Amino acid sequence: MQAAEVGTIGRFDGREVKLTGWVYNVRSSGKILFILLRDGTGTIQCIVEKTAGEELFTSASRLTQESSVGITGTVRPDARAPGGWELRVTGLDVIQIAEGYPITPKEHGTDFLMDNRHLWLRSQRQHAIMTVRAGLIRFIRDFFDNRGFLCIDTPVFTPNACEGTTTLFETDYFGDKAYLTQSGQLYNEANAAAFRKVYCFGPTFRAEKSKTRRHLIEFWMVEPEVAFAGLDDIIELAEDMIVEVVGRSLERYRPLLEGVLERDVAMLERVRKPFPRLSYDEASAILKRKGAAFEYGSDFGGTDETLLSEEYDRPVFVHRFPSAIKAFYMQPDPANPALSLSVDLLASEGYGEIIGGGERVHDLALLEKRIEEHGLPKKAFQWYLDLRRYGTFRHAGFGLGVERTLSYICGLQHVRETIPYPRLLNRLSP
RNA sequence: UCCUGAGUAGCUCAAUGGUAGAGCAUCCGGCUGUUAACCGGAGGGUUGUAGGUUCAAGUCCUACCUCAGGAGCCA
Numbered sequence: 001m002q003a004a005e006v007g008t009i010g011r012f013d014g015r016e017v018k019l020t021g022w023v024y025n026v027r028s029s030g031k032i033l034f035i036l037l038r039d040g041t042g043t044i045q046c047i048v049e050k051t052a053g054e055e056l057f058t059s060a061s062r063l064t065q066e067s068s069v070g071i072t073g074t075v076r077p078d079a080r081a082p083g084g085w086e087l088r089v090t091g092l093d094v095i096q097i098a099e100g101y102p103i104t105p106k107e108h109g110t111d112f113l114m115d116n117r118h119l120w121l122r123s124q125r126q127h128a129i130m131t132v133r134a135g136l137i138r139f140i141r142d143f144f145d146n147r148g149f150l151c152i153d154t155p156v157f158t159p160n161a162c163e164g165t166t167t168l169f170e171t172d173y174f175g176d177k178a179y180l181t182q183s184g185q186l187y188n189e190a191n192a193a194a195f196r197k198v199y200c201f202g203p204t205f206r207a208e209k210s211k212t213r214r215h216l217i218e219f220w221m222v223e224p225e226v227a228f229a230g231l232d233d234i235i236e237l238a239e240d241m242i243v244e245v246v247g248r249s250l251e252r253y254r255p256l257l258e259g260v261l262e263r264d265v266a267m268l269e270r271v272r273k274p275f276p277r278l279s280y281d282e283a284s285a286i287l288k289r290k291g292a293a294f295e296y297g298s299d300f301g302g303t304d305e306t307l308l309s310e311e312y313d314r315p316v317f318v319h320r321f322p323s324a325i326k327a328f329y330m331q332p333d334p335a336n337p338a339l340s341l342s343v344d345l346l347a348s349e350g351y352g353e354i355i356g357g358g359e360r361v362h363d364l365a366l367l368e369k370r371i372e373e374h375g376l377p378k379k380a381f382q383w384y385l386d387l388r389r390y391g392t393f394r395h396a397g398f399g400l401g402v403e404r405t406l407s408y409i410c411g412l413q414h415v416r417e418t419i420p421y422p423r424l425l426n427r428l429s430p
Numbered sequence: 431u432c433c434u435g436a437g438u439a440g441c442u443c444a445a446u447g448g449u450a451g452a453g454c455a456u457c458c459g460g461c462u463g464u465u466a467a468c469c470g471g472a473g474g475g476u477u478g479u480a481g482g483u484u485c486a487a488g489u490c491c492u493a494c495c496u497c498a499g500g501a502g503c504c505a
Contacts, residue, residue: 031462047463065455080463099456100440105466106454107442111497167503183505208503209431221505301501344505356505401505426497 001072007041009085012075016090019044022122023067023098025105026060033060035089036082037071038122045078046071046087059092065104066122068095110416117421118430128260129417132253133406137201139245140222140400144199149224152191154184154200160380167207180205183399186329186384188225189360192395193387199224211425212302213414214352216403218423225397231331231341231359234396235317238345238355239275241400242315246271249409263411267348270313277317280339283308299325306350315354319343328370331359343398351408357398364388 004017021039028034031050036043048060063069070093078086102116103123113120120126144151157171157178168179184200191198204221226234250257250268257263278286287294287304294304299321309316320333323340330340342358361367367388371381403418416422421430 025466027464027467029461029464029467032464034464034467036465045465049462051462078463080465082465101455102440104441104455107466109442109497112441114497204505206504210501210503211498212500215504219505299503301503303501353505399505404505 004075005041006037006039006044009042009044009075009087013077014075016072016074017087018070018072019046019087020070021068023063023065023069025065026063028061033057035060035063035069035071037069037087042083043124044083044085044087045081046073046089048089048092052089056089056092059094060089062097063094064098064101066098066101066119068098069093070095110414114416114422114427115430121420124260126417128253128256129406129410129412130420131256132249132410133402133418135252136245136249136406136409137220137402139248140241140402141201143241143244144197144222144224147197149197149199150191150195152188152195152198152200153202154181154187154191154223156181156203160377167209169205169207182206183221184223185225185397185399188223188397189384189387189395192225192227192397193391193393196227197224209425213416214302214404214407216415216419216422216424219415219419220402221399222402223397223399225395227393227395229359229396230394231319231343231396234357234359234398235277235319235343238343238357238398238400239273239317242275242345242355242405243271243273245405246409257410261410261412263409267313268409271315275315275317275345276312277319278308279319280321283318286311297322297324300344302350302352305346305352309346309348309350309352312348315345315347317343317345326358328374328376329360329367331361332366341396347404347408349408349411351404353401354404354408355398355400357396359394359396362388362392362394364392 001018002012002015004012004019006019019037019039021037024036024038024043026033026035033048035046035048037046048057050057071087071089072091073087073089075085075087077084103119121130141151157173158181159178168182171178171180182204184202188198188200199222201222202220203218205218207217224237226237246268250265254265257265284294284296287307290307292304292307294300300308308318319342320339321342322338323330323332326340326342330342333339333341340358344353345355346352347354361370364385367385371378403415406418407415412418416424
């Protein structure tokens with residue numbers, strides 16, 4: 001008997017095959033019975049007729065949602081079947097009858113679904129999101145790999161804060177304190193001096209008590225860093241990357257985005273070069289004109305980001321934030337040292353900041369001064385200062401939040417669906 | 431940490447201060463092409479927890495717990 005998978009069932013037209021999987025739903029109509037079988041690659045309708053044998057029919061009628069089975073049958077096209085193909089069942093091998101599967105084919109609340117995240121992943125919607133996620137990660141890697149960037153991993157355990165200000169998860173490291181990384185950037189700068197164009201791609205941890213639809217405690221970030229590059233260079237790099245990964249996601253997953261996730265892809269189709277570039281000062285003026293409760297000198301809130309992004313039909317760059325609200329390593333703007341050569345990319349439709357980056361301080365004396373001003377432990381930064389002692393160089397980079405980007409591409413209400421097992425303020429399980 | 435809202439059957443939700451109910455799920459029965467199938471029947475409850483007001487509390491009051499959305503902070 002030929003083993004087959006639902007995803008490629010068309011190859012077996014007219015032949016008898018064996019499928020293995022889980023029962024998604026059963027519908028019975030007296031003398032005919034429909035099993036919707038899910039095998040991880042897709043779902044297919046399997047029909048069992050009473051004329052095929054009393055024993056087979058009785059056995060099939062006892063199936064419950066998520067029971068595991070092996071089903072043999074003949075593949076044939078049928079316009080009435082979802083997906084266009086169906087299986088006329090000739091044999092049924094029941095592996096286990098599942099009892100009381102919690103997620104029924106009706107509506108459920110998010111708390112209940114999150115408690116059952118390990119089962120929720122079986123649903124068509126989550127299947128679609130995880131498929132696009134895997135694709136997005138591949139497209140991002142392809143983008144950098146094809147441009148001569150080297151993927152250099154940065155550590156998850158770090159001896160000190162990268163930016164000092166945000167809250168870190170502290171762990172016991174054989175009697176010493178160690179922290180879970182909140183960015184690979186400082187290491188990226190060392191790697192850039194060794195390999196010129198580098199990126200890291202890994203998990204990031206923020207012990208912030210943020211509880212919004214844009215926040216995860218554990219999330220994935222891709223961070224490129226480029227030697228002998230400035231602010232304008234990495235803005236262009238970020239722009240090229242977004243255009244490519246959004247374009248490829250749309251090209252590859254349009255049926256999932258439109259069909260399963262009901263994404264209005266028109267917004268994604270407009271993601272073309274060039275993106276608008278606003279200075280912080282210009283953005284402030286727009287917010288003032290729109291009557292936002294924003295104060296010049298502070299960072300944008302979620303509402304401010306939405307107000308700015310709705311001015312444009314594509315993602316928008318905001319650059320040259322005040323140095324006071326950016327990290328200690330941001331290079332000051334030569335035209336106005338109160339401002340920094342920093343940039344954020346705001347996604348459309350209120351999805352907010354998906355990229356943050358800028359040009360780094362490369363002058364030793366200035367960096368030492370900044371470390372002191374920020375009250376950071378100078379000793380822990382000696383290796384970082386070495387990068388300015390031994391062949392310092394102008395360099396810049398950024399970080400892209402994978403989950404926020406995916407949320408934007410898929411058009412989701414909340415980032416918690418973009419990662420298989422989300423860690424949130426009040427949730428560590430499953 | 432703060433603001434707002436919500437906790438009732440396994441799930442999603444109803445119930446003017448006066449006998450706690452429906453749909454789905456489960457079980458039984460019916461139906462020869464179903465599309466979250468449909469039709470009939472059955473079982474299923476310490477109304478988040480602890481107090482209080484009242485003849486009477488799911489409903490009103492207080493505290494706490496949990497969850498949701500948001501603020502601050504950030505990708």
